[in-house]
Amino acid sequence: MxxxxxxxxxxRSFADAIxxxxxxxxxxxxxxxWPLGVTPQSLVGRRVGEVRRRGKYLWLPLEPGxxxxxxxxxxxxxxxEHAPPAGPHDHFELLTDRGSLRLTDPRRFGAVVWSDALDADPAAKLLAGLGLEPFDARFDGAHLHAGLSGRRVAIKQALLAGDIVxxxxxxxxxxxxxxxxxxxxLQAQRLSRPRAGRLALAVREILAQAVEAGGTTLRDFKDAHGVAGSFQMQAQVYGREGEPCLVCGTPIRRIVQGQRSTYYCPSCQKR
DNA sequence: ACAACCGCCTGTCAGC
DNA sequence: TGCTGACAGGCGGTTG
Incomplete structure (x- = not known):
């Protein structure tokens, strides 16, 4: 999701409140x-710090750790403030004097892991190898182009891998x-430097626009206060197989790359 | 170092 | 109605 x-x-929806x-x-x-890696008892009485994000991970400080x-x-x-009784998909809940932070995750691919610090294991190991944040000023066409060099996978898969951005x-x-x-x-290493610049910009813009829209709610995404996102209304290709491209009218195509669906306009998008 | 797969889980939906 | 298979927003691990 x-x-x-x-x-x-x-x-953003709960950082200040917690x-x-x-x-x-x-x-x-x-x-x-993964296992939590700490006894629940040992966290009682600690204070929650400022929630941070790295990639798709959130860091919830409970100093020390x-x-x-x-x-x-x-x-x-x-x-x-007052959470309803836990359901079958509620697998983690931090009860505090300000309210309850609860993780609901039907498929349980999610994780909550204790770490003594962000730069100590296991957090350090999980975050190692992550690429730049998209809004980091260092993420630009040059960085993207350099990251793609020597890679023979498709550009879509290289982007998804997360080690460049x-x-x-x-x-x-x-x-x-x-x-x-x-x-x-397109093979990753064949993306020209100018096009890498355009792609880096597009990544930043799309992600910023999606944050602005409150994210994408395809099925059930809600922020920590239960508010759905609306970026799905702005999606140009994702999930639109067979529907006309909003720019040129050509039917959007779906292919499979690395066992994931890719949607694209065969007319607007060039090799 | 890179690339191609697999598996982790559960829910939903299309097709028969 | 029920069964079966495909598919789903991610990512670490294994294999070659």
């Missing part, structure tokens, strides 16, 4: 992707390539 915009929208809250209790449901959260494919966070998942990678007019099947 959640790509960078959804994670960022979630972060900052400074004192932990009363930690409740766990079924196991998530903190929790690294990932929403996986189907996870969402809710922060409420983080945050563009399946939806936004498709949308950014459309915006930049680049065929998703």
């Amino acid at each position: 959640p790509e960078l915009p959804e994670v960022e929208v979630t972060r 900052a400074g809250a004192r932990v009363l209790e930690l409740r766990l449901g079924k196991p998530l992707r 903190g929790l690294l959260l990932h929403l996986g494919m189907s996870g969402s966070l809710a922060f409420r 983080v945050g563009a998942g399946n939806i936004y990678a498709c949308e950014a390539l459309f915006r930049a007019g680049i065929d998703p099947r």
Whole structure:
């Protein structure tokens, strides 16, 4: 589910409300992707710091140390003063004196992992190898072009890999390539330097626009206050197989790359 | 170093 | 109605 915009929208929706809250209790449901790595009891009484984001991860400081959260494919966070009884897909809940932060994740690809610091394991290991943040000034055409050199996979897959730039998942990678007019099947190393500049800009713009729109709600994404996103209304290609391109009218095509669906306009997007 | 797969889970939807 | 298979917003691990 959640790509960078959804994670960022979630972060913004509860960061201020939870900052400074004192932990009363930690409740766990079924196991998530990895073990928590700390006893719930040991977190009681700690104060929540300023929630941060790195890529699609959230860092919830509970000095000394903190929790690294990932929403996986189907996870969402809710922060409420009074939470309803936990359901079968609620697998993590931090009860504080300001309210309850709860992770709901039907598929359980998500994770909540204790780490003594962001630059200590396991957080450091999970974050190692992540590319630049898309809104980092260092992320530009030159960085993207350099990152793509020597790579023979398709540009779409290289973008998705997240080691050059983080945050563009399946939806936004498709949308950014459309915006930049680049065929998703183009071999990564064959993207020219000028086109890399255009693609870097497109990635930034698409992600910024999606954050602005509150993220994409295809099925069930909601921010921590239950507000849905609306970027799906602006999607040009994602999920539009067979429908006319909004620019040229050519039917949008769906292909499979790396076992993921790619949507693109065969007329607007060139190799 | 890179690339192609696999698996983790559950829910939903299309087709028969 | 029920069954089956495809598919879903991510990503780490294994294999070649």
